[in-house]
Amino acid sequence: MPGPGVAAYLILSVILFATGAFGVLIRRSPLIVLLALEIMLNAGNLALIAFARQTGTGSGQIFALTVMVVAAAEAVVGLGLIVAVSRRRVDLDVDKLTTLHG
Amino acid sequence: MEEFIVWVVWILAALSLLTSGIAVVLFQNPFYSALALIGNLASLAVLYLLLAAEFVAAAQVLVYAGAVVVMFLFVIAYLGGRADAPWAGKPSLQSLAAVVAAAAIAVEIVVVVALKAGDQLSTPARIEDGFGSPAEIGHLFLGDHLLAFEVTSIVLLVAAVGGVILGSAVPKEKRS
Numbered sequence: 001m002p003g004p005g006v007a008a009y010l011i012l013s014v015i016l017f018a019t020g021a022f023g024v025l026i027r028r029s030p031l032i033v034l035l036a037l038e039i040m041l042n043a044g045n046l047a048l049i050a051f052a053r054q055t056g057t058g059s060g061q062i063f064a065l066t067v068m069v070v071a072a073a074e075a076v077v078g079l080g081l082i083v084a085v086s087r088r089r090v091d092l093d094v095d096k097l098t099t100l101h102g
Numbered sequence: 103m104e105e106f107i108v109w110v111v112w113i114l115a116a117l118s119l120l121t122s123g124i125a126v127v128l129f130q131n132p133f134y135s136a137l138a139l140i141g142n143l144a145s146l147a148v149l150y151l152l153l154a155a156e157f158v159a160a161a162q163v164l165v166y167a168g169a170v171v172v173m174f175l176f177v178i179a180y181l182g183g184r185a186d187a188p189w190a191g192k193p194s195l196q197s198l199a200a201v202v203a204a205a206a207i208a209v210e211i212v213v214v215v216a217l218k219a220g221d222q223l224s225t226p227a228r229i230e231d232g233f234g235s236p237a238e239i240g241h242l243f244l245g246d247h248l249l250a251f252e253v254t255s256i257v258l259l260v261a262a263v264g265g266v267i268l269g270s271a272v273p274k275e276k277r278s
Contacts (some may be wrong), residue, residue: 007224019124032135035126042142059246080265084269
């Protein structure tokens with residue numbers, strides 16, 4: 001394997017995950033919270049693929065593809081919720097969205 | 103020579119990965135954040151290629167940068183580019199706590215991985231030529247991981263139906 005070892009990829013993945021977690025915690029706009037969530041999922045994917053390369057088995061890549069599908073489904077449901085909330089003329093601010101009442 | 107080129111590509115991809123990741127979190131306008139996410143996903147695809155995951159890299163560009171981000175852009179265009187700027191003004195207790203929590207998560211992951219697998223990370227396994235190719239992924243998906251493949255289709259169906267229901271429901275007070 002030319003280039004940096006698997007540990008370098010794992011460190012990248014950890015920094016990326018922490019960036020995403022920071023974004024989820026600090027931002028108030030649900031749209032950007034969802035974008036930061038995507039970053040966290042992708043950091044997990046990078047770790048999975050790095051470990052797949054390390055062990056030489058393809059199952060890690062299958063897992064990463066499954067995570068990708070779940071991320072797409074999560075984005076659909078999350079964006080649908082955001083659109084439904086904005087239809088009710090509620091401020092798009094996760095600090096103000098404190099009640100769920102149909 | 104190959105070693106040198108791979109290092110250069112890796113460093114460029116890593117720098118663009120981290121800067122675009124930070125840009126997604128810090129841009130005030132969600133539209134710019136979504137555009138920065140495209141750069142993030144593209145540099146991840148480069149790293150996947152370096153890790154011999156060709157099919158996953160292609161799926162990353164097609165599914166993520168192609169489909170998911172476009173959906174984000176549509177919703178952001180529909181809702182308008184309003185957003186917050188949490189770092190404007192003096193730093194609050196909440197932003198300080200967010201920094202501490204994110205740093206704690208990073209340290210925890212590093213410590214756990216180093217303790218559990220630190221000595222096994224030095225020598226990666228030998229791989230054959232077809233590793234990560236669409237043919238091998240297909241064999242694994244329809245062989246060992248058939249259940250995951252089938253469950254995935256149900257998850258996508260449920261998400262699609264849920265998206266339609268959430269998107270088409272009109273609040274009661276507006277119905278007439």
